Amino acid sequence: MNTITSTNFNFPNQKSVYKGKVREVYNINDDLLVMVATDRLSAFDVVMPKGIPYKGQILNQIATKFMEQTKDLVPNWLMATPDPNVAVGYLCDPFKVEMVIRGYMSGHAAREYKAGKRILCGVPLPEGMKENDKFPEPIITPATKAEMGDHDEDISREDILKRGIVSEADYVVLEDYTRKLFQRGSEIAASRGLILVDTKYEFGKTKDGKIVLIDEIHTPDSSRYFYAQGYQDRQDNGESQKQLSKEFVRQWLISNGFQGLEGQSVPEMSDDYIETVSDRYIELYEKIMAEPFVKADVSQIQERIKTNVERFLAEHY
Structure with missing residues (x-):
């Protein structure tokens, strides 16, 4: 091809x-x-x-x-x-953070939780959750934007402000926009029989100082979707969720011994x-x-x- x-x-x-x-x-x-x-x-x-x-x-x-x-x-x-x-x-002018928002305990959040962490990006996580359970409210877990080849890193709101990566006034807008976009994305997904599990947004400032959404939004590379039908049954039975995201590629790579760690080679x-x-x-x-x-x-x-x-x-x- x-x-x-x-x-x-x-x-x-x-x-x-x-x-x-x-x-x-x-x-x-x-x-x-x-x-x-x-x-x-x-x-x-x-x-x-x-x-x-x-x-x-x-x-x-x-x-x-x-x-x-x-x-x-x-x-x-x-x-x-x-x-x-x-x-x-x-x-x-792009902000140097990705605004990650999670409605469910999945992917990176689930891996951190399984490792025993109960605070992610400064956000406390409830005890007793299972992988793919819904959070009581969506949580925002930002990441620093990596250059090509580097890993994005989790960062808390507090550290973003302390390090001056984003001003407090701008960060309040980023959080507000992130929650609004996730709510709209969740509504659109629900109308199509899907659950928008988590996603990330990137923002920048125009020459006249307006904060705008940039890059991609609600794509399978930046988001995770579950099929809504049967979601609760699968959770109750301890089964993995049917999902629409790039996670199937990650799982294939993991099963072939690759997680992007030093010394690992990408499988053929x-x-x-x-x-x-x-x-x-x-x-x-x-x-x-x-x-x-x-x-x-x-x-x-x-x-x-x-x-x-x-x-x-x-x-x-």
């Missing part, structure tokens, strides 16, 4: 390019950002050697549609989507396994968005993106 695992575009008025774990962000004249969602797959903060067909298109389309569905609650950076893999928006992903991952991402899209996924033409994917972005910039900038 033709995947896009890296780009090297040179758009008109381009100032710089930033390459993240799965996205490449082109700065146009210190004014706009062209964000290309690649087909790279990251797990345990490590980028896997092979791309996943259509993954970038899936992430980009979920994120941009959810931005449209939440802009009445929280302003965002998005201007347009000139290509299935591309979002264009206003240049922002066969073409057949890559195809199953692509199929799972398509299933995620169709369930989360409640619409069929339409595969874009990937025969000349680099040329397609270049043409669509250059046309957009010529017409609108």
Whole structure:
């Protein structure tokens, strides 16, 4: 399959390019950002050697549609989507924290809890919880934003303020926006027979000082979803939950001896396994968005993106 695992575009008025774990962000004249969602797959903060067909298109389309569905609650950076893999928006100064919000004891929180921790990012966790139990109220457990190849690190609200990473006035807004977005995301998920378990949001400031949502929102890379039907029965019976997220990749890696720890090697992903991952991402899209996924033409994917972005910039900038 033709995947896009890296780009090297040179758009008109381009100032710089930033390459993240799965996205490449082109700065146009210190004014706009062209964000290309690649087909790279990251797990345990490590980028896997092979791309996943259509993954970038899936992430980009979920994120941009959810931005449209939440802009009445929280302003965002998005201007347009000139290509299935591309979002264009206003240049922002990003906050150096990811706002992680959890409605359930799952994933990283469950692993920490099993290890005996009862405080996560300064938030006390109730005793007697089982993996995938619902918290009494959603909790915010921020993480410092890692550079590519580094691990994001848990951090408390208190430490964020003490270290001056975010001002208190701004942090109050970030918390408010995080809770509002999670509430809306949970309502949309419920309407589709899903539970939004946990997610992360990233925010930035525009040139005029407005705090806006940036990056992705409610995608399977940034969020975990459970199927609502049978959730309580599975909890009562001590069974694992049916979920829609990247967790299935993490579990496969763990079962093959990889958790991103020093000295560990990424296991070989066969073409057949890559195809199953692509199929799972398509299933995620169709369930989360409640619409069929339409595969874009990937025969000349680099040329397609270049043409669509250059046309957009010529017409609108």
